Amino acid sequence: MHYTFKIERGNFTDAGQASSSVKRTLKQLGVDPANIKRTVVALFEAEINAVAHAYGGTIDVDIDGEKIVMVVADEGPGIPNIELAMQEGWSTASAKVREMGYGAGMGLPNIKKNTDELKIDTKVGVGTTVTMTVNLA
Amino acid sequence: MTLKDIIEELDLKCLNPVNLDAEVSSAYASDLLSDVMGNARSGQVWITMQTHKNVTAIASLKDMPAVIIVRDGVPDDDMLQHAKDEDICLLVSKDATFEVCGKLYDLIK
Numbered sequence: 001m002h003y004t005f006k007i008e009r010g011n012f013t014d015a016g017q018a019s020s021s022v023k024r025t026l027k028q029l030g031v032d033p034a035n036i037k038r039t040v041v042a043l044f045e046a047e048i049n050a051v052a053h054a055y056g057g058t059i060d061v062d063i064d065g066e067k068i069v070m071v072v073a074d075e076g077p078g079i080p081n082i083e084l085a086m087q088e089g090w091s092t093a094s095a096k097v098r099e100m101g102y103g104a105g106m107g108l109p110n111i112k113k114n115t116d117e118l119k120i121d122t123k124v125g126v127g128t129t130v131t132m133t134v135n136l137a
Numbered sequence: 138m139t140l141k142d143i144i145e146e147l148d149l150k151c152l153n154p155v156n157l158d159a160e161v162s163s164a165y166a167s168d169l170l171s172d173v174m175g176n177a178r179s180g181q182v183w184i185t186m187q188t189h190k191n192v193t194a195i196a197s198l199k200d201m202p203a204v205i206i207v208r209d210g211v212p213d214d215d216m217l218q219h220a221k222d223e224d225i226c227l228l229v230s231k232d233a234t235f236e237v238c239g240k241l242y243d244l245i246k
């Protein structure tokens with residue numbers, strides 16, 4: 001099964017719709033609740049990262065019997081230093097984003113903790129593609 | 138203890154009366170959304186001063202039955218609507234986080 005969602009820059013109002021929709025689908029498919037939880041945490045965080053930092057992008061989700069693969073691809077500033085970005089507490093979020101309760105530097109660490117595989121391809125000034133895999137078996 | 142009992146005991150204003158029979162044995166207090174995303178557990182009540190729609194989005198994703206907004210916070214219109222759409226019980230306390238946590242801890246621990 002394949003699903004695609006769009007990400008709009010700064011549109012926090014609709015953030016979470018992809019995660020919500022994927023959650024409903026996984027529930028209908030009878031996927032183990034623990035794996036549903038891991039999936040939605042990772043997808044929501046990646047979605048918020050793109051909304052907060054990028055200029056727009058897409059989310060592609062593929063579900064088969066063995067795994068869930070989520071690809072969040074954005075056009076944006078890219079991540080100059082991935083090692084720093086993976087550190088808990090490190091963030092480049094704006095004041096506005098921090099006011100909403102984001103920007104604590106926990107997004108990427110949360111994704112890492114909740115996925116079996118995390119791949120980040122990024123190019124400064126071009127964009128970032130985050131590929132997350134949750135194994136179901 | 139049910140959510141309904143907690144609403145009565147803590148004198149909370151209820152803006153969306155759903156999940157009233159839910160058994161509540163724990164809560165999570167935080168204004169950092171990724172903290173809740175990463176560390177809250179399903180079934181917990183979320184105590185926060187955040188009043189925007191992403192709160193109800195996370196509460197729904199994490200299967201949290203209710204959100205308590207502290208210090209008479211007023212939820213954004215789209216947060217209230219989203220709480221209704223997603224069946225999240227939206228509650229408001231006149232107390233600050235410390236008092237809400239203390240009272241709730243005494244009740245359910």
